[in-house]
Amino acid sequence: MNSVLNVLLTAGVLSVILNAIITSVLARNARKKELQGLLRMLYVEIEVNRGQAESLLSAKNPKAGPWTSTIYEGDTWKEVRSRLSQLMPDADHFNQLVAYYTRNNAQEAAILSVIERGASFHNPGDAQVKLMANLLREQEGLAVDVLEMIKGYIGDPPVGRESVEKAHKEMERLQRELDEEGE
Numbered sequence: 001m002n003s004v005l006n007v008l009l010t011a012g013v014l015s016v017i018l019n020a021i022i023t024s025v026l027a028r029n030a031r032k033k034e035l036q037g038l039l040r041m042l043y044v045e046i047e048v049n050r051g052q053a054e055s056l057l058s059a060k061n062p063k064a065g066p067w068t069s070t071i072y073e074g075d076t077w078k079e080v081r082s083r084l085s086q087l088m089p090d091a092d093h094f095n096q097l098v099a100y101y102t103r104n105n106a107q108e109a110a111i112l113s114v115i116e117r118g119a120s121f122h123n124p125g126d127a128q129v130k131l132m133a134n135l136l137r138e139q140e141g142l143a144v145d146v147l148e149m150i151k152g153y154i155g156d157p158p159v160g161r162e163s164v165e166k167a168h169k170e171m172e173r174l175q176r177e178l179d180e181e182g183e
Contacts, residue, residue, distance in 0.1 A: 035087040038080040039150045040158045042097070045076040046150070047159055049104065050143035053136050060122050062115045071111050072104040093149055100139075100146045107135055 049072045059065050077097070088094045114121070114132050124130040151157055 031087055035084070036154050038084055038087070039153050041076050042080060042084075043147060043150045043154065043157050044159050045073050046100070046143050046146055047157070048073055050140055050147070053140040053143065056111065057121050057133065057136055057140070060120055061118075062120060063118045065115075067112065067115050069112070071108050074101060074104060077101050096146055096149060100142050103135075103139055103142065107132070107139060111136070 052067075052071055055065070056062055056067070056071070081097070081101075084097070085094055110128075110132055114129050119125060119129045121129065121133040121136055124133045147157070
């Protein structure tokens with residue numbers, strides 16, 4: 001009788017331990033999936049922003065383009081940043097995202113000012129426009145670095161550069177049409 005109780009007690013303890021291990025693994029997998037989902041959404045936003053910087057740098061007449069009140073998107077970042085800060089295992093990676101979005105916000109007003117003046121980042125004329133063109137190039141490079149970091153977490157990206165490149169070519173075509181109308 002005593003050995004039966006010992007077996008039942010041991011089985012109960014092993015069951016509790018096994019349940020705790022399974023619960024822990026399931027929770028870790030759920031956090032990983034959540035992190036990947038949030039980063040996939042952010043990847044799309046950053047890729048669009050990178051394309052915007054690239055388009056601005058190549059536009060001969062950005063004033064005729066779509067940039068009127070915003071350059072960079074940031075809604076996804078605002079929605080996911082607090083959760084990402086909890087889920088990302090590497091604080092340096094989170095800080096890289098913070099730096100990228102902080103620079104976007106800091107540069108946007110100056111970029112819009114340059115556009116409003118009718119200046120082009122493609123052929124910068126004065127010192128401020130040259131500075132902003134260099135900052136745009138740096139921001140585009142930072143976006144590429146951030147996208148590569150995100151790919152380390154998510155694997156294959158949800159959008160490829162080619163889909164953004166197709167949109168960019170369409171923007172260039174529309175830009176040429178607007179330039180021709182303005183002449």
